[in-house]
Amino acid sequence: MICLGIEGTAHSIGVGVVENVSGKCKVLSNMIKIYRPKKGGIHPREAANHHALYIADLLKESVSKAQVDFSEVDLISFSKGPGLGPCLRTAATAARALSLSLNRPIIGVNHCVAHLEIGRGTLDDCKDPVLLYTSGANTQVIAFAEGRYRVFGETLDIGIGNCLDKFGRTVGLDFPCGPQIEKLASKGKKYLELPYSIKGMDIAFSGLLTAAEQYYKKNESLEDICYSMQETTFAALTEVTERAMAHTEKDEVLLGGGVASNRRLCDMVQTMAHDRDARFFVPSKDLCIDNGAMIAWLGVLMYNSGIRMKVENSFIDQRFRTDMVDVSWHD
Ligand code: AMP
Numbered sequence: 434m435i436c437l438g439i440e441g442t443a444h445s446i447g448v449g450v451v452e453n454v455s456g457k458c459k460v461l462s463n464m465i466k467i468y469r470p471k472k473g474g475i476h477p478r479e480a481a482n483h484h485a486l487y488i489a490d491l492l493k494e495s496v497s498k499a500q501v502d503f504s505e506v507d508l509i510s511f512s513k514g515p516g517l518g519p520c521l522r523t524a525a526t527a528a529r530a531l532s533l534s535l536n537r538p539i540i541g542v543n544h545c546v547a548h549l550e551i552g553r554g555t556l557d558d559c560k561d562p563v564l565l566y567t568s569g570a571n572t573q574v575i576a577f578a579e580g581r582y583r584v585f586g587e588t589l590d591i592g593i594g595n596c597l598d599k600f601g602r603t604v605g606l607d608f609p610c611g612p613q614i615e616k617l618a619s620k621g622k623k624y625l626e627l628p629y630s631i632k633g634m635d636i637a638f639s640g641l642l643t644a645a646e647q648y649y650k651k652n653e654s655l656e657d658i659c660y661s662m663q664e665t666t667f668a669a670l671t672e673v674t675e676r677a678m679a680h681t682e683k684d685e686v687l688l689g690g691g692v693a694s695n696r697r698l699c700d701m702v703q704t705m706a707h708d709r710d711a712r713f714f715v716p717s718k719d720l721c722i723d724n725g726a727m728i729a730w731l732g733v734l735m736y737n738s739g740i741r742m743k744v745e746n747s748f749i750d751q752r753f754r755t756d757m758v759d760v761s762w763h764d
């Protein structure tokens with residue numbers, strides 16, 4: 434089965450084509466266009482206009498790169514949510530148009546679950562992991578328990594990526610700021626005390642963000658602030674992930690989301706996994722960031738487990754939570 438997936442939850446629009454090869458995901462193509470605002474944060478309508486501008490070409494390019502014909506695509510899937518309304522609607526509209534014109538079934542999928550399933554689908558031996566999902570807007574620790582992917586811990590305010598991007602914007606870095614903060618952090622030497630907020634299994638970042646901005650105003654070195662932000666936030670993320678692993682008695686940990694590209698975060702989680710005799714997995718960068726291939730792969734899993742959706746019911750859901758999905762395909 435070949436599935437084309439359209440991802441459009443936030444600042445990027447992606448189209449991926451995947452094939453189901455004996456239950457594993459073969460990525461045939463995975464193309465992304467990223468909206469980068471000239472100033473400030475992401476304006477949902479402007480991001481959606483960007484997606485509308487590029488989606489038609491992206492569809493053609495992705496199918497051509499996959500070396501398939503549109504007629505060979507068996508299924509169309511799209512990101513149903515969670516995300517920004519105008520962006521979700523643009524991706525869903527493109528998926529509906531394609532489904533109707535090719536006369537192929539359509540399926541809307543949960544974006545956060547897709548981040549987990551692409552790890553299981555593409556990495557050998559990654560079967561039942563705890564996912565630390567760290568992206569711009571989302572920060573969640575997710576694992577399968579009793580028929581659903583449950584959220585064991587999450588941010589109570591902003592996502593870790595947003596925290597880094599907001600700080601970066603304050604100090605004049607270009608969006609997305611995470612990679613530049615990683616570079617600056619690697620030169621940091623002095624640890625500056627920052628709030629370490631874990632509440633139960635949840636995390637908060639906004640107090641830390643304010644404290645980091647105050648250090649900047651007091652002329653502390655940018656390298657030291659970036660270093661301290663990474664050490665503090667990543668330690669908190671690792672702690673919550675470890676607790677979820679202990680609670681669920683799982684011995685695999687998987688990273689997902691754009692912040693998973695960060696070497697220091699990978700190292701911390703890997704060390705924790707090693708200490709627990711657990712296995713550590715991180716997909717390639719193009720499968721960690723928001724991408725169409727993961728949406729396509731979750732479409733395949735859902736369709737093969739008997740789930741069906743009619744075009745007239747292919748709604749988006751901005752607040753589509755991870756634990757709202759009935760996971761009938763997990764063994
Ligand atoms: P996503 O929302 O999953 O597409 O991921 C985008 C987020 O990942 C943005 O907030 C980026 O700043 C962040 N990001 C990307 N690369 C890195 C990195 N190397 N270190 C930290 N954050 C990163």
Ligand code: MG
Pocket residue numbers: 544548568571690691722723
């Ligand atoms: Mg994401």
